[in-house]
Amino acid sequence: MSKTATTNDTRTPCELCPLRGKPSFREFDADELDFVSHFKRGELAVDAGATILVEGSHSAHLFTVLSGWAFRYKVLEDGRRQILNYVMPGDLLGLQGTIMGEMQHSVEALSPVTLCVFERDKLMTLYNRHASLAFDLTWIAAQEERILDEHLLSIGRRSALERAAYLLAYLHQRASAIELFSGRTVLPVTQQHIADTLGLSIVHTNKTLKKLAERKLIRWQERGCDVLDGQGLADLAEWNGISEGKRPFI
Amino acid sequence: MSKTATTNDTRTPCELCPLRGKPSFREFDADELDFVSHFKRGELAVDAGATILVEGSHSAHLFTVLSGWAFRYKVLEDGRRQILNYVMPGDLLGLQGTIMGEMQHSVEALSPVTLCVFERDKLMTLYNRHASLAFDLTWIAAQEERILDEHLLSIGRRSALERAAYLLAYLHQRASAIELFSGRTVLPVTQQHIADTLGLSIVHTNKTLKKLAERKLIRWQERGCDVLDGQGLADLAEWNGISEGKRPFI
DNA sequence: CGGCAACTTGAATTACTTCAAGCACGGTGG
DNA sequence: CCACCGTGCTTGAAGTAATTCAAGTTGCCG
Numbered sequence: 001m002s003k004t005a006t007t008n009d010t011r012t013p014c015e016l017c018p019l020r021g022k023p024s025f026r027e028f029d030a031d032e033l034d035f036v037s038h039f040k041r042g043e044l045a046v047d048a049g050a051t052i053l054v055e056g057s058h059s060a061h062l063f064t065v066l067s068g069w070a071f072r073y074k075v076l077e078d079g080r081r082q083i084l085n086y087v088m089p090g091d092l093l094g095l096q097g098t099i100m101g102e103m104q105h106s107v108e109a110l111s112p113v114t115l116c117v118f119e120r121d122k123l124m125t126l127y128n129r130h131a132s133l134a135f136d137l138t139w140i141a142a143q144e145e146r147i148l149d150e151h152l153l154s155i156g157r158r159s160a161l162e163r164a165a166y167l168l169a170y171l172h173q174r175a176s177a178i179e180l181f182s183g184r185t186v187l188p189v190t191q192q193h194i195a196d197t198l199g200l201s202i203v204h205t206n207k208t209l210k211k212l213a214e215r216k217l218i219r220w221q222e223r224g225c226d227v228l229d230g231q232g233l234a235d236l237a238e239w240n241g242i243s244e245g246k247r248p249f250i
Numbered sequence: 251m252s253k254t255a256t257t258n259d260t261r262t263p264c265e266l267c268p269l270r271g272k273p274s275f276r277e278f279d280a281d282e283l284d285f286v287s288h289f290k291r292g293e294l295a296v297d298a299g300a301t302i303l304v305e306g307s308h309s310a311h312l313f314t315v316l317s318g319w320a321f322r323y324k325v326l327e328d329g330r331r332q333i334l335n336y337v338m339p340g341d342l343l344g345l346q347g348t349i350m351g352e353m354q355h356s357v358e359a360l361s362p363v364t365l366c367v368f369e370r371d372k373l374m375t376l377y378n379r380h381a382s383l384a385f386d387l388t389w390i391a392a393q394e395e396r397i398l399d400e401h402l403l404s405i406g407r408r409s410a411l412e413r414a415a416y417l418l419a420y421l422h423q424r425a426s427a428i429e430l431f432s433g434r435t436v437l438p439v440t441q442q443h444i445a446d447t448l449g450l451s452i453v454h455t456n457k458t459l460k461k462l463a464e465r466k467l468i469r470w471q472e473r474g475c476d477v478l479d480g481q482g483l484a485d486l487a488e489w490n491g492i493s494e495g496k497r498p499f500i
Numbered sequence: 501c502g503g504c505a506a507c508t509t510g511a512a513t514t515a516c517t518t519c520a521a522g523c524a525c526g527g528t529g530g
Numbered sequence: 531c532c533a534c535c536g537t538g539c540t541t542g543a544a545g546t547a548a549t550t551c552a553a554g555t556t557g558c559c560g
Contacts, residue, residue, distance in 0.1 A: 074403045077488050082406040084399050099385075099392050100493065105399055127381035134384045135349075135377045141391035142349050148398035149334050149355055153324045155405050156332040156449030160516075190538065199406030201517050206540065220539085222525080238327050243350065410548075440506065451549050456508065472557080473506085 011043050012066070019066065019090050019249065024177045026136075026246040035130055036250060039122050044115045052093065052115070053107040059097035061117050064250055065089050068113030069188055072105050073196070083197040085147060086110075086171060089178055090249040092140050098123060110188050118250070136248035143247070150239075155199045158237065160208045163198045166237035168218060172227040173234075173241055186224040194225075261293050262316070269316065269340050269499065274427045276386075276496040285380055286500060289372050294365045302343065302365070303357040309347035311367050314500055315339050318363030319438055322355050323446070333447040335397060336360075336421060339428055340499040342390050348373060360438050368500070386498035393497070400489075405449045408487065410458045413448045416487035418468060422477040423484075423491055436474040444475075 012018070014037035019025055028036065043066070046052060052070060053059055070087040084105060087093060097103040098120045127134045154166045171187050195205035209225075212218045217233050219226040227233065234241060262268070264287035269275055278286065293316070296302060302320060303309055320337040334355060337343060347353040348370045377384045404416045421437050445455035459475075462468045467483050469476040477483065484491060 072399075074399060076403070076407060080407040082403040084402055095388075096392055096396060099389050100396070102493075104396050124381070124385070127385045131374070131377035131381075131384065134381065134388070135374070138345075138384070138388045138391055139349050141388055141395060142346055145391060145395050145398060146346060146350070146354050148395060148402060149322075149324060152334055152398060152402055152405065153326070153332040155402065156447075157326060157330040192538080197406075202539090203518080203541090204516055207516095210540085223538085243352075442506080452507090453509090453550080454548050457548095460508090470507085 013037065014040060017066075019178075022090075022178055024247060025090060026248050032130060032133060035126070035133070039118050039126065039250075041117045041119050044117050046109050046113050046115075048109055048111050048113075050109045050113075051106060052109060052113065053097070053103050053105075055103055055106045057097070057103050058101060059094045059103050060120055061094060062098050062120055062123070063093040063115040063117060065091045065093065066114040066116055069110035070107055070113055071110060071193065071197075072107050074105050081196045082199065083193060085144070085151065086174070088174060090247070092137075092250060095137070095141065110193075133250065136250065139248055140250075147242075154237070160198070160200055160204060161211055162237045163200075164194065164205070164208045164212060165217065165233040166239050167194065167197055168212070168225060168227055169230050169233035169237060169239055170242075172230040176230070177242075177244075186221055186226050188224050190223070191220075263287065264290060267316075269428075272340075272428055274497060275340060276498045282380060282383060285376070285383070289368050289376065289500075291367045291369050294367050296359050296363050296365075298359055298361050298363075300359045300363075301356060302359060302363065303347070303353050303355075305353055305356045307347070307353050308351060309344045309353055310370055311344060312348050312370055312373070313343040313365040313367060315341045315343065316364040316366055319360040320357055320363055321360060321443065321447075322357050324355050331446045332449065333443060335394070335401065336424070338424060340497070342387075342500060345387070345391065360443075383500065386500065389498055390500075397492075404487070410448070410450055410454060411461055412487045413450075414444065414455070414458045414462060415467065415483040416489050417444065417447055418462070418475060418477055419480050419483035419487060419489055420492075422480040426480070427492075427494075436471055436476050438474050440473070441470075 014020075014033060020027070041061070044063070052063070055074065065087055067089055070093075072084045072087060073081055074084060075081045087107065093107055093115070094103070096105075126137075150166075150170075154163050158166060168187070171189075172185065175185070175187065191205050191209065192202055194209070195202040198205060200208070209218065209220060212233070213220060215232070217227075217229045217236070219228055264270075264283060270277070291311075294313070302313070305324065315337055317339055320343075322334045322337060323331055324334060325331045337357065343357055343365070344353070346355075376387075400416075400420075404413050408416060418437070421439075422435065425435070425437065441455050441459065442452055444459070445452040448455060450458070459468065459470060462483070463470060465482070467477075467479045467486070469478055
């Protein structure tokens with residue numbers, strides 16, 4: 001909350017967007033690129049641990065993550081926290097608040113995060129003039145829905161070991177797809193994050209992770225999880241992975 | 251699967267759509283109504299218990315529920331089933347398959363269901379010519395995401411009693427909002443459905459429902475659950491309910 | 501009448517939580 | 531330099547919540 005947050009005028013022009021080159025994202029035509037670069041209002045940089053969006057607030061902006069890791073979560077009144085999903089470069093934040101008024105979840109940075117800031121007011125002109133981008137927004141929302149379906153299946157019906165395996169396979173696969181690892185494949189999460197994602201206590205999470213480590217599927221390091229065998233984790237969880245095709249982003 | 255499914259040519263014209271009058275849905279202007287009535291290809295009626303969509307299939311169509319109840323679910327290879335959400339009149343089905351190719355969940359009817367069938371191919375013209383409807387589709391997807399967030403919080407972090415209370419309050423509120431009850435407020439589900447939604451065994455679900463009944467919050471009837479005190483259930487689960495405003499539908 | 505589907509109940513077992521204590525590490529201030 | 535926190539990880543033991551097993555009831559349909 002009281003962490004440093006720096007706003008700059010557009011630093012990285014959309015034409016040079018570092019995400020645009022990556023193989024997993026779809027390309028823009030000149031017209032779309034032109035619109036998005038006007039849609040973009042600036043950039044925001046936050047520290048690890050900072051809160052990016054708060055449940056209940058009326059977010060004035062829409063964000064796309066340029067770099068870093070974050071997570072979406074909800075809390076009950078007595079403090080019980082459920083992590084809903086993880087946020088990585090290319091992901092859109094704040095659509096809910098923009099479309100329906102009030103944010104229904106919070107977002108917190110796991111690492112230093114930089115965000116593109118978009119103007120909420122211009123969203124309607126996106127729908128009026130750029131059908132392909134409008135379609136992309138629906139696509140993004142539908143994709144998030146798909147992921148949440150899988151998480152729900154996991155929390156509701158998988159055992160603790162399967163659940164943990166699914167989560168780590170999922171995170172590893174997503175991070176790999178956008179080349180987020182520079183050599184080492186360490187997920188920047190604590191065991192408390194894992195526990196709050198799986199719906200387990202931290203003690204049981206610790207013991208479960210240890211079992212995965214014994215099977216040589218992961219290794220726990222200072223401040224993170226090193227995935228040694230993503231396919232092995234996916235197999236253990238009976239999970240088929242995410243579709244590979246190109247995905248849109250704004 | 252082998253249940254009766256009847257397809258007719260457009261029986262109910264969109265101008266006379268029975269949902270259009272209800273207070274919880276937004277109204278269409280003449281232009282939108284005209285487009286949708288051309289977008290609509292026909293109607294489909296299925297029996298209770300019939301499968302409407304199957305995971306893994308390439309659904310050729312998009313549906314809007316006209317009447318009846320259904321549910322979306324996923325299954326693991328060994329048969330464990332997780333119900334993801336319930337489907338009521340006004341809800342859209344098959345967007346995932348239309349937008350991303352393959353359905354990632356199945357849908358089964360809880361009661362006799364009638365559906366409007368839309369042409370997948372014409373979806374792009376919707377985005378090109380009717381920005382307001384395109385926005386509605388994103389809205390619908392974002393809303394579903396919001397609901398799934400709540401379910402995830404519930405399954406992950408609430409106790410069995412709170413979970414059951416949340417689910418029944420949610421179903422009751424949704425059904426009330428679209429006036430789905432004709433006098434009696436009985437949800438057409440079995441305890442197995444409740445169990446597969448909450449991520450609990452059927453035995454424990456039975457004992458949990460009995461506790462809710464002892465508190466006079468619900469009453470279990472032949473073939474369904476009668477909600478006696480929706481607010482009491484919501485309070486027990488620390489749940490604030492769904493936003494009341496008008497919602498779009500296609 | 502028999503058979504199936506949905507619900508119920510008690511008892512034994514397992515999975516998971518809570519409590520409690522301790523260790524390793526990094527950062528801060530004396 | 532060392533004492534001292536605080537955070538994150540680890541471990542064992544006791545307690546609770548939920549599952550599984552097993553059997554029985556009820557109502558409905560052919």
